[in-house]
Amino acid sequence: MKDFESEIYDTEVSYLINKLYSFLGPTNVDRALIKYQRSLDLSGPVVSEYTLKHRHPWWNAFMTFFELKKNGKSIKRNLTPELKILAADAKKISSLQRFMPTSVKNKYKRDLIDSDRAVDYLFEIQIAWHFYLQGNVLQWYEDDGEKHPEFIVKTPNFDFNVECKRISVDISRKIKRQDFHRLVQELLPEIEKQGYTGSIDIVLDGRLYSNQIDTLVSEILELIKSREITGEYAISHGQISLNLNKKSKKIVNVLEKYKTLRMSLSNGAHGVVFSSQMNGNNAIDPIQMILKSKEMDNVLDGISSKVYKSAKNQLNKSIPGIIVCFLEDVYDLRDLSSESDLQLMTCNLLNKEGCSHIAGIGYSSEIQIHKRYESEVYDNQSLFFQNPNCKFKEVKTYKFIDAAAAKW
Numbered sequence: 480m481k482d483f484e485s486e487i488y489d490t491e492v493s494y495l496i497n498k499l500y501s502f503l504g505p506t507n508v509d510r511a512l513i514k515y516q517r518s519l520d521l522s523g524p525v526v527s528e529y530t531l532k533h534r535h536p537w538w539n540a541f542m543t544f545f546e547l548k549k550n551g552k553s554i555k556r557n558l559t560p561e562l563k564i565l566a567a568d569a570k571k572i573s574s575l576q577r578f579m580p581t582s583v584k585n586k587y588k589r590d591l592i593d594s595d596r597a598v599d600y601l602f603e604i605q606i607a608w609h610f611y612l613q614g615n616v617l618q619w620y621e622d623d624g625e626k627h628p629e630f631i632v633k634t635p636n637f638d639f640n641v642e643c644k645r646i647s648v649d650i651s652r653k654i655k656r657q658d659f660h661r662l663v664q665e666l667l668p669e670i671e672k673q674g675y676t677g678s679i680d681i682v683l684d685g686r687l688y689s690n691q692i693d694t695l696v697s698e699i700l701e702l703i704k705s706r707e708i709t710g711e712y713a714i715s716h717g718q719i720s721l722n723l724n725k726k727s728k729k730i731v732n733v734l735e736k737y738k739t740l741r742m743s744l745s746n747g748a749h750g751v752v753f754s755s756q757m758n759g760n761n762a763i764d765p766i767q768m769i770l771k772s773k774e775m776d777n778v779l780d781g782i783s784s785k786v787y788k789s790a791k792n793q794l795n796k797s798i799p800g801i802i803v804c805f806l807e808d809v810y811d812l813r814d815l816s817s818e819s820d821l822q823l824m825t826c827n828l829l830n831k832e833g834c835s836h837i838a839g840i841g842y843s844s845e846i847q848i849h850k851r852y853e854s855e856v857y858d859n860q861s862l863f864f865q866n867p868n869c870k871f872k873e874v875k876t877y878k879f880i881d882a883a884a885a886k887w
Contacts, residue, residue: 489555492566496544496554499569502576503588511592512541535594536601540565564846568601571608575617582622599645602805602843603629605859606643609880626793628800637873639838640800642789647807651781652747653772654687656808659749661689665696667753667766670703670723676764677708677723683772684717691716717773726764734760740767741810747776779824782806786840787828796836799871801879803841805859810845812860822864829866838874839865 487495500508515538540561547557554562572591576584590600607617607630616633628642649656670679679699687695698714708723737752744750748771754762786802794800806812825840844860863880 487563487566487570489558491570492558492562493544493554495566495569495573496541496562498573499565500541502572503592507588507592508541511535511594512538512545515594516542535597536561537565537568537597538594568604571604575604575607575611578617579619580621583619586622598805598807599643602645602803603643605843606641606803610641627795628793631798634877637871637877638798639874640794640798642793642800642802644785644789644802644804645807646782646785646804648776648781649808652776653685653774654683654747654749654770656749658687658689658692659751659770662687662692662695662770663751663753663768665692666699667751667768668755669696669700670766671753671755671764673703674726675703675708675723676726676729676766677721679723679766679768680720681714681768681770682717682719683770685772685774687716687770687772723766729764730761731763731765732760733757733762733765736765736767740769744769744810745771746809747771779820782821783824783828787831787834790828790834790837794836798836799838799869799874800836801838801841803843805843806845808845810847810860812842812844812862821862825864829864829868834866835868835870837866838869838871838877839863839879841880 515535540559543559543562544554544565547554572587576587579587587600587604591597593600610632611617618631618633620627620630628640630641631638632641695714695716699719702708702712702714702719702721703723708721711718711720731752731754733752733754737750740750740752748769750767750769752762752765752767754765756763782804786804789802790800794802821842828834829837829840841861841863846859861880865874865879869875
């Protein structure tokens with residue numbers, strides 16, 4: 480085990496980020512940051528905060544890093560969660576790129592600055608890092624345009640292929656993320672202008688369509704203008720619960736409030752904490768809104784299809800292989816480990832013809848931050864379903880993840 484290599488001290492952060500900057504190419508990063516800033520300038524506050532700043536996990540952190548350096552401020556005394564995650568990613572890439580063929584290094588230099596796909600490739604790095612810390616040898620496949628997995632893990636007793644997949648659940652949701660953000664951007668600034676703070680919970684009868692948003696906004700604003708600001712009310716496409724009060728100049732740590740909200744959201748629900756008056760992590764009189772549908776999201780069919788195609792087309796049947804899926808926008812997997820639809824879907828998939836070379840299928844949540852004593856741990860919740868029908872007997876007792884820690 481190489482757990483000591485995963486540790487990062489505050490004094491290392493600046494060095495690691497500069498090393499990543501050099502690996503990606505200063506010109507490439509600078510060009511991407513200019514484009515990112517232009518997008519922020521042209522977007523509304525909600526799209527900027529909840530879409531663009533999370534679309535690529537590094538750009539906001541890089542901008543903070545260079546701003547601190549420009550102003551002569553200490554990096555280690557002004558560390559944000561984003562800077563810490565950037566430094567952690569930098570350490571993984573710095574260590575792992577030593578084992579990559581030139582074609583793979585060039586692929587990551589190119590793809591890790593792609594705002595649409597960077598998360599996909601960072602997930603590959605995360606999974607490779609997990610097996611590297613276990614003390615295994617990694618062998619990366621050449622970037623030759625052929626269909627194959629990302630890399631081979633060489634354990635002392637056997638080798639296995641690893642295929643990584645990013646699964647966006649948004650496409651199968653009753654409420655798409657971009658539609659939720661548009662609703663927030665059109666609705667909450669108007670409520671704030673009317674002098675209110677508090678919370679709004681909306682439950683729709685079914686799907687939210689883009690052409691319904693303007694009508695929904697108008698209907699809610701009419702309620703509020705008529706002083707209907709506390710209680711439950713029927714609206715055209717569902718029901719709304721309002722708990723609004725006049726502003727009282729109360730200062731709230733929005734970052735902490737949003738973390739708490741995010742962890743409490745049920746599957747398929749969207750949430751936001753909004754204020755136009757931000758000062759760092761603090762805001763005055765924010766508004767919290769949750770939006771969900773009565774109808775359940777159907778994301779499992781999409782996951783099953785994508786995973787099955789990988790099993791058949793990208794994993795060589797002559798050696799064991801695993802598939803690890805990053806479930807985008809999913810933060811809590813604890814309720815999915817047993818007797819869940821995800822477990823049943825995965826078991827059915829592993830029972831399919833042509834999957835006997837698959838040792839198991841794993842899932843990973845979005846990153847989470849845990850405080851421990853005087854340090855912080857950044858990791859993902861994980862699940863791994865071993866294939867009891869795998870034809871390779873040597874994988875039966877191998878621990879692909881630490882069951883107690885449940886993380887990649």
